Amino acid sequence: MNEKSIEEFLRENKPAVPDDPTFILETRRRMSEVEGIKGEVDRQRRHGRIVLIVTLLTGLVVGALLSALVMLHPTLPDVFDSEALAHVVAVLQPWKYYLLLPVAGCAIALGLTLKIR
Amino acid sequence: MTQERFITLVKAEQESLRRFLLALCSGDAALSDDIAQEALVRAYVASGSFRGLSKFSTWLFRIAYNCYIDNVRRVRPEQVPLEDRAALRVPSGDATDASFRYQALYQALDRLPEKEKSAIVLFYFEDRSIREMADILQIPAGTVKYHLSMGRNHLKEYIRL
Numbered sequence: 001m002n003e004k005s006i007e008e009f010l011r012e013n014k015p016a017v018p019d020d021p022t023f024i025l026e027t028r029r030r031m032s033e034v035e036g037i038k039g040e041v042d043r044q045r046r047h048g049r050i051v052l053i054v055t056l057l058t059g060l061v062v063g064a065l066l067s068a069l070v071m072l073h074p075t076l077p078d079v080f081d082s083e084a085l086a087h088v089v090a091v092l093q094p095w096k097y098y099l100l101l102p103v104a105g106c107a108i109a110l111g112l113t114l115k116i117r
Numbered sequence: 118m119t120q121e122r123f124i125t126l127v128k129a130e131q132e133s134l135r136r137f138l139l140a141l142c143s144g145d146a147a148l149s150d151d152i153a154q155e156a157l158v159r160a161y162v163a164s165g166s167f168r169g170l171s172k173f174s175t176w177l178f179r180i181a182y183n184c185y186i187d188n189v190r191r192v193r194p195e196q197v198p199l200e201d202r203a204a205l206r207v208p209s210g211d212a213t214d215a216s217f218r219y220q221a222l223y224q225a226l227d228r229l230p231e232k233e234k235s236a237i238v239l240f241y242f243e244d245r246s247i248r249e250m251a252d253i254l255q256i257p258a259g260t261v262k263y264h265l266s267m268g269r270n271h272l273k274e275y276i277r278l
Binding site: 002003006007009010011013014015017018020023024026027028030031034035 | 124127144157162219272
């Protein structure tokens with residue numbers, strides 16, 4: 001076959017696509033399945049985010065309560081039967097007001113990260 | 118992109134897309150439709166990232182071509198002899214001239230390397246420009262022309278009517 005006849009042969013013999021009315025229906029069905037999977041993934045992502053926020057808030061509340069307890073009861077270190085722990089608490093005592101700052105900073109950073117995602 | 122908008126665009130392209138894959142799959146309509154459906158699902162999932170930098174049709178064909186290549190890599194065609202596969206793909210009305218021509222065409226296309234086959238199919242069956250073909254096959258335009266020329270030369274040897 002020469003160049004021209006091969007080109008003619010190809011152009012004259014485009015494959016005929018068998019008519020299939022179910023093709024688009026099948027496409028719609030698969031797209032609905034994709035939507036279902038997307039919905040489930042979104043649901044799980046929301047669930048994960050809520051768990052994260054609840055954990056964060058719980059940590060903040062517990063931290064704040066403990067800080068308040070330390071501030072309201074300066075003699076609290078006495079209840080621990082550990083000199084090392086008492087020493088640590090005593091060292092931290094003058095900085096107790098500033099300890100909440102990094103905690104708040106972390107909370108804000110996490111909040112912003114979650115919002116961006 | 119909404120589901121309805123996507124379906125509307127797909128309806129306009131489905132015949133062309135199915136013919137492209139049918140030729141790549143050497144006439145295996147069931148396989149080509151499976152690949153087409155897989156491509157459409159992939160396209161729908163990725164439709165949010167379609168920025169309109171190329172035509173929807175070109176973008177869709179690129180995804181379909183990638184699906185086809187994935188399928189070729191997954192399935193080893195050597196497992197079934199060429200003659201057996203080609204025989205399965207002859208359209209109905211086996212005794213007609215058209216059937217023989219299709220058989221000769223598909224057998225010849227089957228012997229071409231993937232890039233040459235894709236270039237021939239896009240250029241002669243889908244009337245795509247070299248630029249669109251380069252977009253779909255993700256190769257430079259010069260390479261497309263090379264594959265097209267090589268494919269034509271090979272087909273001249275392979276097709277005996």
